[in-house]
Amino acid sequence: MTHKIAILGASGYTGAELIRLIATHPGMEIVALAANSKAGQSMAQVFPHLRHLDLPMLVKIDEIDFSGIDLCFCALPHATSQSVIKGLPKDLKVVDLSADFRLRDPEEYARWYGGQHDALECQAEAVYGLTEFYRDDIRSARLVAGTGCNAATGQYALRPLISDEVIDLDEIIIDLKTGVSGAGRSLKENLLHAELSEGSHAYAAGGTHRHLPEFDQEFSKIAGRPVKVQFTPHLLPANRGILATVYVKGDPKAVHESLQSAYADEPFVAVLPMGEHPSTRHIRGSNFCHIGVVGDRIEGRAVVIAALDNLTKGSSGQALQNANLMLGYDETTGLMQAPVFP
Amino acid sequence: MTHKIAILGASGYTGAELIRLIATHPGMEIVALAANSKAGQSMAQVFPHLRHLDLPMLVKIDEIDFSGIDLCFCALPHATSQSVIKGLPKDLKVVDLSADFRLRDPEEYARWYGGQHDALECQAEAVYGLTEFYRDDIRSARLVAGTGCNAATGQYALRPLISDEVIDLDEIIIDLKTGVSGAGRSLKENLLHAELSEGSHAYAAGGTHRHLPEFDQEFSKIAGRPVKVQFTPHLLPANRGILATVYVKGDPKAVHESLQSAYADEPFVAVLPMGEHPSTRHIRGSNFCHIGVVGDRIEGRAVVIAALDNLTKGSSGQALQNANLMLGYDETTGLMQAPVFP
């Protein structure tokens, strides 16, 4: 039996990444692809690297007949996603990759995204899509909200440490470096090759990045009290990959053990031997996340470094992992491709 | 049933690429990995991107028991490959990725590689590994000689045109651009990031590159008379990918039709619509080859542009494709992963 899949927002990078991953999935068949701005084109025109696949033409969202579709991935821009999902059949399984359903508190949403949410009833039922920590909820969910790619990386480094109470909750700093594909395929001067290559800079420093409320929500929930981290993202001159260097106060050995124990049985999250440094190059194009721990020369301090691919484990790979759960597949189906190095 | 596989030279890029591809192959199991200089280490140490795989430790070649092994990939440096293969069991199937068995004429070998061949008896039985053109021979071969990655790219662009007699055989120019992984993992000043990034240069121009005798051998054989091409390779500041821009004299439409007809049923070679340009980015990390044809403003001239990934279709992917044939698998098994873009 084959499950029929629709992808809305197929002309962006996360849409293309979903298609790349599903291409070798044994049970899913893509039957509809929507991209309003490029409707009428073939995927070979929009993404020539997918030209070997037999894919439907791009259409507008309202041209899709959703009866017969088993699951819909929604890879639309933030804010547009909510109204589209509101209009979908109420029994259609949906994995959303936008920010629209990540925050549980409508007021937090309004504060960070600058306006009232347009689909509060959907928001109420959405499950936060960090698979390793919401597996059971996701399995039975109708609507799963994919996490921010930066938010996922920081959480892999920190959630077990907060659960296990091995670090000081008031002294967490996440210094994050991300490849440029996380910013999407939009036409902005600062995303041009000539502007971005050969250097680096921080952006949204000081507490203004929209992945912060995800940290706040999740870390506070685990801790049972408000937790606020410091977070500085930087742009790397590379297309894929996030490296989060997380500074914590706690015993380095306890930190390492907490992470090792938390991820011992996880197929995609690997904790390196104490003292080793992960690299974004070693998870590139894959659904794996590598985590390293180093003790500092100053006693009681540790550095936790997490690496994942923003387009895979950070968004589309996570989305497929969640869809597998929702459709009854083994979680790893279609996701065991090894990283591409060099 | 599972076929047992050995890889010699597992600490180089083509060795790692073989492991990456075989990782999701349903019928092959890697039972031995050799790398003399790094024997005793794990693959996770040598190539951390493969740490999720359950692989044997690296050993020295002479520590391997070849009984029970079904097929051996040999990814050793040029010149060392021949003596190793000479010493392997005579009934062991071997796919060699070095240059040692590519040339049919021992004198040509001696001329281009600077010395007598050390395993002439093996050379005599070796089949040239350009799958699409030697498929039947490969299926029954014991020893297959993988092609040069540049040599493969140029041949995909040119072989049908020579067979179909649609171009002037004395006026062929191949201007080729290649990523740096083709030069391997060796420690050379000119392969350092600081020396190679952010620019380009030609090397081995004028007819000194060692992939030239492959062109000579193959094109002359097809034409039934000596054919000599002009060939200028350039280094690109990118890790993967070869783009061959081939200048021919002939009717552009006939050129395009010849290529379309030759590759109509091929799973991995795609001829783009007339006038379209392929890009190395669109085949990255995959076994696909994209070919474009553009007619020039000067009548009777065409430009044929071929793109493939040197580590996949140009070496390790080709090797697996050939191994599939030798072991009775469908040729595409384990090789249908979509390219990684961006």
Add this chain to the structure above:
Amino acid sequence: MTHKIAILGASGYTGAELIRLIATHPGMEIVALAANSKAGQSMAQVFPHLRHLDLPMLVKIDEIDFSGIDLCFCALPHATSQSVIKGLPKDLKVVDLSADFRLRDPEEYARWYGGQHDALECQAEAVYGLTEFYRDDIRSARLVAGTGCNAATGQYALRPLISDEVIDLDEIIIDLKTGVSGAGRSLKENLLHAELSEGSHAYAAGGTHRHLPEFDQEFSKIAGRPVKVQFTPHLLPANRGILATVYVKGDPKAVHESLQSAYADEPFVAVLPMGEHPSTRHIRGSNFCHIGVVGDRIEGRAVVIAALDNLTKGSSGQALQNANLMLGYDETTGLMQAPVFP
């Protein structure tokens, strides 16, 4: 005494490069900077790398009082340049960096640029700005038309060979690789980092690139009969630099001698010893052009390889070199900065 300089189109890459070079020029003072779309901003906002300079604010072109200005660089987009220059004071010296005044024949202009020229009277007086070959005309010119950056590179490789009649005029192929800054700071999907890095592709192959009529015009003029070259540009994943690999039929030694003799006294053009390959990395950020010659294994054929920086020798450096001549400075003033490597 100081000459007062205006730059129109200061928010683009060639505008910024002019300012970078003039920053250390002992005799020029920038007194007006125009950029219609960013008028009202400071250069530190538009190009933070120039923040240490004491520069005028950006204004709209029609806000500039041109009386008292000695020379105006015009770095505006093609087609808009002509009407602006038409409106400037008739005695103002102008160096134009656009394509608008490069072609001598108005019909050729109309054919390649899709419409009638709007300032034919200015076109008639414009001098083609390839300094080494139009030095005397430039010295006394009022309006100098900067060359195309690709057109400059190809001409440095070929002009002496055509003058000296050492090559076959009907068999010239220019395979050119260019960095991305040549495409300017415009917002196009194919100029994004994620689309351009890590690979290469050809564009405008077959005779459609707008630098071709410059080759036609200049080479035909030198030869005294029509000369048409084949020309295929490729995009490199690098910001600066053009490498032109030029295939010619002729005696390699005669080719090398012709180039050596032509450029023996030139301060910026260096012909490498026979057989050496230039690299774009070795002229990066400078006004130098390196040329190499390699003889092919096929008798009577040579490869000429020319490298220059598209933003410096290919446009803004050339413009300043010409402005130096027009204002009576030594041609090299402000231009002897060494290339930046690595």
Add this chain to the structure above:
Amino acid sequence: MTHKIAILGASGYTGAELIRLIATHPGMEIVALAANSKAGQSMAQVFPHLRHLDLPMLVKIDEIDFSGIDLCFCALPHATSQSVIKGLPKDLKVVDLSADFRLRDPEEYARWYGGQHDALECQAEAVYGLTEFYRDDIRSARLVAGTGCNAATGQYALRPLISDEVIDLDEIIIDLKTGVSGAGRSLKENLLHAELSEGSHAYAAGGTHRHLPEFDQEFSKIAGRPVKVQFTPHLLPANRGILATVYVKGDPKAVHESLQSAYADEPFVAVLPMGEHPSTRHIRGSNFCHIGVVGDRIEGRAVVIAALDNLTKGSSGQALQNANLMLGYDETTGLMQAPVFP
């Protein structure tokens, strides 16, 4: 009058960068270049980007006649520098770019560099070369010890804040990102293009990097009590540039004012308006350092971000700035070249 200059270690990147900068210096003439491993070669062979300069051939150090030389730059590897400098004429002015004379305490040197210092008498007279803070000492010094490039970047961000007592001395974290040229031209697998491009990783985390004792020495001296920072360097896939993201506890406004006040009259250090982020791309190839300050959403915390070019302001530009002082030139002579962007 011209000062005669020798450069020892001219075949490395800092040696080449010295030559690049001195090329347009009005008062310095390079009369001797040493590089033991490449003695007998010309600079055009070793660094083709310098081929336009009229430079002496490379010789071995002991072939140089130091009489008549006014100042010697020593760009040799760590540990070899000390014995060479010990053997130079005692009245020869020397600017050393190695780590050998940076630490004032011989025991600290032994602890971090793994052995006794071989030239303690020279160490005693060496002046630490961070120009802006040791200007008067440098002016009269015979031997100046260039700072570590990472150490310089962190100090520009932090020294005024420690002097002005506006931050908590026990809570300083430096998360630093550096381009690859800082690692030099040595042949290491992890410096290959294929290993380094397209990603990022941390190295020497936890307090093992050899630039740490410079922080310890300088910050403790300013504070009048021991100060220990946390320091994590990362490698960027870019050739030049260091970005230090420094986390401090203190009032952001006081932090910004402290930095603005400290650098108000400095020609090379620019403090950006509050809230702006510097980029390594905007100081590339220049002697400038840009510093930004952002207040965090958590009260009493600030992020200070400093960017400089490791080969210029971080080593060879700093060295020339110091040499200018030692020879009586204006400090900025030969160093006002604008950054190269893009």
